[in-house]
Amino acid sequence: MSTRGPYRTGRRRREQLIDVAVGVFAELGYAGGSIRDIADRAGVSHSTLIKHFGSKENLLVAVLAEWDRRTVQAGLADVDGLAYFRRLPAVMAAHRHNRGLLELFTTIAAEASAPTHPAHAFIAQRYTRNLATLAGHLRSAVDAGDVAPMTDADIQTEVRLLTATLDGIGLQWLLDPSTDLEACVSAYVHRAIAAWQRA
Amino acid sequence: MSTRGPYRTGRRRREQLIDVAVGVFAELGYAGGSIRDIADRAGVSHSTLIKHFGSKENLLVAVLAEWDRRTVQAGLADVDGLAYFRRLPAVMAAHRHNRGLLELFTTIAAEASAPTHPAHAFIAQRYTRNLATLAGHLRSAVDAGDVAPMTDADIQTEVRLLTATLDGIGLQWLLDPSTDLEACVSAYVHRAIAAWQRA
DNA sequence: GTCTATAACCGGATAGAC
């Protein structure tokens, strides 16, 4: 993907539209945010936006994919096992600079629990994949002897609790920005690791 | 509040409308759910619904108040200290029979993180109050000598983590009903209590 | 690629009859 070429302005415009859409969906939810509002804030007409993405639903998918891309590249690709978990507080802290995206994902994740929601499949798959990734790292730590042996069922419970904590603390920070994201996540992760090493 | 009298049918109707509204808002979110849909499902015209609540926003507030009423009366009023925390797994498990309400609250809580959302004040106050209640019970346990001494800051972190876990596990159960709500919450609560008693 | 104009429809809310 070069930054020059025949489609340069088109791609730039597309990225800009996604940025604006993140903000609008985050602020008003998927159903509440309108493509007219997004187009207005971006300085284009609403039909231009439709031409770019085809439909509002496709725009949502593009926005969620962008969120996915930004979070996975957030510096977790190069660590494994316990090191992965130890880096989570810093990753969560990074959300402070991307409030709109966290707000959007939290909102959509909750809305999409209804099977009829356009993003239901995306969200469900994302959670399944995320739980599997976490389980893999915990299994790595077990195999490396960094923590005590665990059954697969134990591992499943652990990664679900960890995911729950990350989601829940994120929501509390959204509702009350004085919440200390990093400290809370750090406290949880260190206690969990200590428990894994003990049992 | 008697079950007879001049306003009997009015109040019955009002309760029925709230029940239906819970389902619609839970399924489609606040912005996505329409008062026409709610009225249709309840078998009345949309103007009847407006006459009862005045506006869609007032209906949402009534629905949230109903949720509040149902959850506080869910059997946590008679316990204190550690016993309060030990009952949480059972309380969470009870959500399985009230999926619509949990779905609604989770959706609205995320949506309402935007300060412009009509339910923002309600949700923010609810979280503040809930955190204070939990902190009070943990402080009780400390004072009773059931757990080791803790600073107020420690207690704040603990109740935030606990709240996060409850919210996050609830969301996972909504997304994937095979999630074992009670087992996950139970695992978290017992480990937390063990850590409180140790440190 | 972007615009204006428009189609076709649905939203919340109100007025007034019964």
Added chain:
DNA sequence: GTCTATCCGGTTATAGAC
């Protein structure tokens, strides 16, 4: 209390000019 009829504004999406 509940209805029907209606207002008015907003919604997604399309058509076609430039």
